Amino acid sequence: MPNNKKMYDKGKVVAGLCIFVVLITFPFWFNLGKAAPVPEPKLSDKAKAAKECVMPKAYMKAEHMQILNEWRDTVVRDAKRIYTNPSGKKFNMSLSNTCLDCHTEKAEFCDACHNYASVTPYCWDCHIDPKEAK
């Protein structure tokens, strides 16, 4: 029986495969160790002094977009503008006037994470960062 396991052009094929693998994995090893560090949103002095946000920190971190959506709907649709949190503290439901009043540095607080996560909320197309307005 003839040996049919013979590989034609072995040298070229293996070399080609090596080059192919190197090229296809290029983005991975080229960027190795260069990943942008996870940004830490910087709290303004006023936010630090307040200690607690509308809801506990963990909840705000994960659910702030849901809260903002609820706020938006209750303010616009139901004309209710006062939010009483579980500990009984009252807030005016306003992105520009309540959230940004404490979190004064939008660029270091909101944008830092949003840019990292590559999300572009369109809040700021209409809602004003009081700092930018000045």
Added chain:
Amino acid sequence: MKSSRRRFLKIAGISALGLGTKPVLDVMASSGEMAAPKTTKGENALVAQRWGMIIDTRKLQSEEDLEPMIEICDKIHNVPKFENKNHEVKWLWEEEFKHVFPMQEQDFLGYRLKHMSFLTLCNHCEKAPCVRVCPTKATFKREDGIVLMDFHRCIGCRFCMAACPYGSRSFNFRDPRPFIKETNPDFPTRTKGVVEKCNFCAERLAVGKIPACVEVSKGALTFGDLDDPESEVRKVLRNNYTIRRKPALGTGPSVFYIV
């Protein structure tokens, strides 16, 4: 009782089940403890069944009388000023008799009416056609009669502009921000591609203030609850002959004019 393997296993199984439910019950109990957040109206919020306005044109003789009202409205609501008339954004504006009251023109109309400027705004109609046609329910009628816009929901189809017989709605053909002289940080701007109009100062009513135009009108405008027979607007309506814009269309405007 005779203890057997079978019996022992039965009791062990039931006990395990009992212990297993404890964490579940704990979670349920703790979620009940944290009071749910509440949303309420502000303490000073002005409420009504149906907000309405009366414009006493006898007290608004010249354009200079209208200017302060239009100015304050544009300023607090971040209304842009476009050079191009086709791009104009109007909340509160002036118009001549023949455009405000077409079909209500008489022969030999008095000089004063023919040549004066009338204050025009969204009529916050009882049966608002803009609300009917809006495909996304971005425009809706609030419980207190205000026809309000949810800019978040507006897709810019402009059906409402076609439906409104009063031209009270304006479309943002371009980004309005560069065309706002002084931005009021307390009120959002709009963005390109949404329709906007007068909101009867809903944001001011929520904090107990009457609309800004009424406040600076020196008594020419009256604002109040049309459903309350004792309200100021009803008193003025009782004592004066008033007309509304395009009554034959059956939209039921909430803005009345004393001419």
